[in-house]
Amino acid sequence: MTKPGTLADYRATLPNQPGVYRYFDDQGKLLYVGKARHLKRRVDSYFQRESENPRIRLLVSLIATIEVTLVTSETEALLLESNLIKTHRPRFNIVFRDDKTYPYLQLSSHEFPRLSWYRGKLHPPHHYYGPYPNVWAARSALQFLQKLFLLRTCDESTFKNRTRPCLEYQIKRCSAPCVGLIEAGEYAQAIRQTEDFLKGKEQKILDDLRTRMNQESNALNFENAALLRDRIALIQQVLTQQTVSTGVARDVDILALICQEQKFVLNLTMIRQGRHIGDRNLFPDHAEAASTVQVLEAFLTQHYGEYPPPAQIISNHSAPSPELLQWMSEGIGRRISWVQAPRGMRRVWLDGALTNAQQAWAQHQAQRLHEEQRLQTLQHVLELDSLPTRMECFDISHTQGEATVASCVVFQHGRPYKQSYRQYHIDGITPGDDYGAMRVALERRYRDRGESLPLPDLLLIDGGKGQLAVAAEVLRALDLRIPVLGIAKGPARKVGAETLWIQGHATERHLAPENPGFHLIQAIRDEAHRFAISGHRQRRQKRQEHSLLQDIPGIGDKRRRLLLQQFGGLKGVERASEADMAEVSGIGEALAHKIYATLHGVKDRNG
Numbered sequence: 001m002t003k004p005g006t007l008a009d010y011r012a013t014l015p016n017q018p019g020v021y022r023y024f025d026d027q028g029k030l031l032y033v034g035k036a037r038h039l040k041r042r043v044d045s046y047f048q049r050e051s052e053n054p055r056i057r058l059l060v061s062l063i064a065t066i067e068v069t070l071v072t073s074e075t076e077a078l079l080l081e082s083n084l085i086k087t088h089r090p091r092f093n094i095v096f097r098d099d100k101t102y103p104y105l106q107l108s109s110h111e112f113p114r115l116s117w118y119r120g121k122l123h124p125p126h127h128y129y130g131p132y133p134n135v136w137a138a139r140s141a142l143q144f145l146q147k148l149f150l151l152r153t154c155d156e157s158t159f160k161n162r163t164r165p166c167l168e169y170q171i172k173r174c175s176a177p178c179v180g181l182i183e184a185g186e187y188a189q190a191i192r193q194t195e196d197f198l199k200g201k202e203q204k205i206l207d208d209l210r211t212r213m214n215q216e217s218n219a220l221n222f223e224n225a226a227l228l229r230d231r232i233a234l235i236q237q238v239l240t241q242q243t244v245s246t247g248v249a250r251d252v253d254i255l256a257l258i259c260q261e262q263k264f265v266l267n268l269t270m271i272r273q274g275r276h277i278g279d280r281n282l283f284p285d286h287a288e289a290a291s292t293v294q295v296l297e298a299f300l301t302q303h304y305g306e307y308p309p310p311a312q313i314i315s316n317h318s319a320p321s322p323e324l325l326q327w328m329s330e331g332i333g334r335r336i337s338w339v340q341a342p343r344g345m346r347r348v349w350l351d352g353a354l355t356n357a358q359q360a361w362a363q364h365q366a367q368r369l370h371e372e373q374r375l376q377t378l379q380h381v382l383e384l385d386s387l388p389t390r391m392e393c394f395d396i397s398h399t400q401g402e403a404t405v406a407s408c409v410v411f412q413h414g415r416p417y418k419q420s421y422r423q424y425h426i427d428g429i430t431p432g433d434d435y436g437a438m439r440v441a442l443e444r445r446y447r448d449r450g451e452s453l454p455l456p457d458l459l460l461i462d463g464g465k466g467q468l469a470v471a472a473e474v475l476r477a478l479d480l481r482i483p484v485l486g487i488a489k490g491p492a493r494k495v496g497a498e499t500l501w502i503q504g505h506a507t508e509r510h511l512a513p514e515n516p517g518f519h520l521i522q523a524i525r526d527e528a529h530r531f532a533i534s535g536h537r538q539r540r541q542k543r544q545e546h547s548l549l550q551d552i553p554g555i556g557d558k559r560r561r562l563l564l565q566q567f568g569g570l571k572g573v574e575r576a577s578e579a580d581m582a583e584v585s586g587i588g589e590a591l592a593h594k595i596y597a598t599l600h601g602v603k604d605r606n607g
Contacts (some may be wrong), residue, residue: 018035018038018076020071020080024064026062026064030088032093052290077299086306091286093524102133104122106130132278133270150182156569251312252349253317255268258316265283267354267357269357272310297320313337316354317340341594387457388413389457390454391410392458396532402428404437405424406426406441446478458483459471459475459483461486462529484502487500488501559587
């Protein structure tokens with residue numbers, strides 16, 4: 001099979017050297033990114049004969065243009081391919097989609113550092129430890145370290161404005177540095193021990209604690225000695241629970257990849273400093289009919305392009321290409337050991353990861369069947385022509401007409417699809433006009449949606465007959481044929497007794513509370529409600545903070561932002577003294593007095 005015209009001519013000019021190729025459709029949308037040692041040979045292989053893989057046949061049928069980038073080595077091609085897939089997420093590439101990044105533990109750069117779990121870009125001079133496979137693992141580590149070393153976890157605003165110890169101090173989870181109940185030197189020692197623990201230097205900590213315990217005991221400070229004894233016992237307990245082995249690599253990732261019924265699942269288990277810190281199950285997108293090698297290499301490039309690999313990787317599959325392993329090794333400056341047939345304790349690790357992967361696959365299948373049943377039930381009771389695979393739901397939130405926000409949440413295959421969620425700030429309507437707000441939100445969503453935004457199979461509106469009529473009118477004006485469902489709270493406004501209004505039906509409808517389709521409607525409606533309220537609260541808070549500070553002469557956007565950041569919001573600014581405000585960059589004593597006078601109704605001494 002060969003594309004006619006310019007596409008075939010362009011392929012004829014391709015060189016046989018390393019590079020990255022990109023396929024685009026006739027709208028210029030990126031379909032696929034690939035790398036090759038011999039560009040021409042690889043690209044031609046797509047067109048010379050018809051593939052048995054239906055996904056590849058569909059890809060080839062959509063290709064309108066090809067672009068290539070020549071590189072000097074396969075390692076460079078691999079890096080470029082990984083970056084392009086991460087940035088563009090092409091339709092036909094295997095993607096390990098993960099809505100959330102891996103969490104870290106963060107020690108802030110402060111005289112009394114704060115310990116917290118953190119997601120996002122790493123910002124020096126803060127110190128980071130991880131990543132952890134999931135939030136549960138990060139929080140568990142945080143709670144243990146907080147209990148062991150009594151470190152603060154409060155934000156900077158709370159720390160600066162405390163006047164007495166908080167509950168964390170009362171339950172022996174914090175040493176209360178905010179009110180001076182611990183010296184800076186003693187707190188710094190706790191920080192050093194925390195860092196040693198996170199680096200796997202447990203024996204050093206135990207030796208130090210035993211020495212201090214004996215010193216306190218000899219000095220007849222038995223209460224302090226008992227506290228140190230309890231810390232030693234706590235460390236020994238957690239080491240017994242988490243330490244998996246000695247005499248092998250202390251930083252290990254276990255990758256257990258299985259495929260059943262053309263559905264892949266990969267279990268990533270992390271061993272750090274000899275301790276099992278958790279695992280995560282990952283389901284790749286666009287992996288139908290892909291080979292195990294392709295799926296494994298997609299994970300390696302995407303995951304270890306973002307996070308540094310450990311010294312050793314254990315897997316139930318053979319090592320990837322030498323170029324990929326070399327690229328991973330260059331990332332940490334040392335050779336990575338790949339173990340496929342482990343023995344002893346490492347065999348136990350791998351068997352455990354395989355069991356977790358199989359369990360995750362079974363749970364995924366059960367969940368998929370449950371979601372499909374709910375969709376089929378919904379299709380039947382609403383008399384829809386097709387399965388409502390994609391559903392969108394709108395809700396409006398405001399406070400007496402102020403800071404109105406409309407939310408749009410998207411569910412695909414019965415699950416939240418958060419990357420398509422949107423919030424709309426509604427202005428230019430009569431305050432409190434929910435119908436007008438809904439009209440504006442729907443018009444903005446569907447009038448300017450573009451080709452990349454698919455239409456929903458079912459549109460849900462949080463409201464009754466009136467809101468349903470508004471939605472139907474907007475869709476008619478835009479010449480869109482989408483079934484619409486209105487969800488009203490019912491006369492008693494009781495959860496489970498909602499009234500459903502279906503477009504084209506004159507009478508209302510009620511579903512039994514145990515109906516699976518009704519459960520799905522409730523879940524979507526509640527999610528739209530939550531998302532609308534959160535957007536409204538953020539907008540209202542921002543408006544209040546801006547309006548109170550912007551009227552003060554000398555306070556522009558930059559100084560207002562610095563004040564809010566320094567004190568953690570408007571309430572923190574209101575609690576601050578003139579002296580505290582004067583210490584903020586660009587404020588000074590005179591301006592601090594004006595701010596304080598405005599916020600507290602004090603007569604300006606210059607007035």
